[in-house]
Amino acid sequence: MGKYGVITSFDDDKSSATFAPDSTHITLRMLLSHTSGHEYDWLNILLGKWRASRNEEPWTGPTIEHKSAIPLVFTPGTGFAYGSGHDWAGKLVEKASGLSLDEFMRIRIWKPLGIESDITFWPSTKDNMKGRMADMSRLDQNGNPPAVDASGYDIMFGATDCIGGGGVYCSTKAYYTFLSAVLRRDPKLLTSQSHDELFRPQLNKECEQALNDYIALSPAHTNFLGQRIPASVRKTWSFAGLIAKEGQEGRFERGTAFWAGVANTVWFIDREAGICGTAFCQLLPPLHPPVIALHEEFQRGVFEKAKEARVD
Incomplete structure (x- = not known):
């Protein structure tokens, strides 16, 4: 589920966003099909304003959490937005395998194809x-x-x-x-x-x-x-x-x-x-x-x- 809920509006005068709480569980299928509610902040005006209100630049920082732990833009499973679903899916692969995504893909994809x-x-x-x-x-x-x-x-x-x-x-x-x-x-x-x-x-x-x-x-x-x-x-x-x-x-x-x-x-x-x-x-x-x-x-x-x- 999203850390902040769903962003619904932004008050420019108060430099403050409004959120709707959401407890929908996000599935791997949603992440891989861009229906999870995640959207890249550089594509969304509300997310851009939210970032600016926190003195943050869009999609910066060393980790996926820094870049993509941001508000959702719709209730998961109800829309489409191009965002960080595959980034989060990669973290799930790392969690499940105990390997970095680089090593997992080397073993499972690149080495079998001879392109490692x-x-x-x-x-x-x-x-x-x-x-x-x-x-x-x-x-x-x-x-x-x-x-x-x-x-x-x-x-x-x-x-x-x-x-x-x-x-x-x-x-x-x-x-x-x-x-x-x-x-x-x-x-x-x-x-x-x-x-x-x-x-x-x-x-x-x-x-x-x-x-x-x-x-x-x-x-x-x-x-x-x-x-x-x-x-x-x-x-x-x-x-x-x-x-x-x-x-x-x-x-x-x-x-x-x-x-x-x-x-x-x-x-x-x-x-x-x-x-x-x-x-x-x-x-x-x-x-x-x-x-x-x-x-x-x-x-x-x-x-x-x-x-x-x-x-x-």
Whole structure:
């Protein structure tokens, strides 16, 4: 359950938030499907004001507790908001296994796939990785080139915890190895039943509508979450990520999964077409529309090649 309850309003004159008490137990399923009521504070105006009233910056501090022990934005299980559910889920894995999330994933995922030398939460501590780290670059305040060096940017904002929702560093080859293993339902990763569950839509009608409304809430929400998928294509959520419930001509089939990272890294798994792909860059601002447009063209190119291969 949430530590503070559900934030309902903020009085600017008094610099004070109002909360509704809530005792709903948050489940792992809620955390993994973004229906727990957690939302990243940098996406929510009320949470941003609450942080400021406490002289705190959004999503800062060394631990997940520092970053994400914040008010909920709705009663768990009744809506959708993009937040720290996977970060908390990672902490549960650590609690249940007695291992760090880095070590758990090394044993259960990375080593079986032969990619343990190219993926970790802590590349600066690995002699074979720290010299291969790509520096970040940044476009200007209007998102225009040329890009300039942003190597001082800390994408983890001071984290010393493993951040389950987005803290892994890896090579493109290693990530594609993982992605393709998921596409072909590699038994080294999951049982057949668990592979089915990974892509099964997790949202009921209320939460699915909340997701689609949430994506359309503002240009920022659309840019961060929409993946340039038309608003006319109904979307839902699975443990794997965003799911398009319908296909888009020349780009993907029904049931394709998508997601992305802050530095304009994007991946997709189209199980109907039998293809997957990812393209990495290290560029700010996050999920910049012109860059995401390039990702869309990449997806269309892969889809076309797959179609040609099927014809041949």
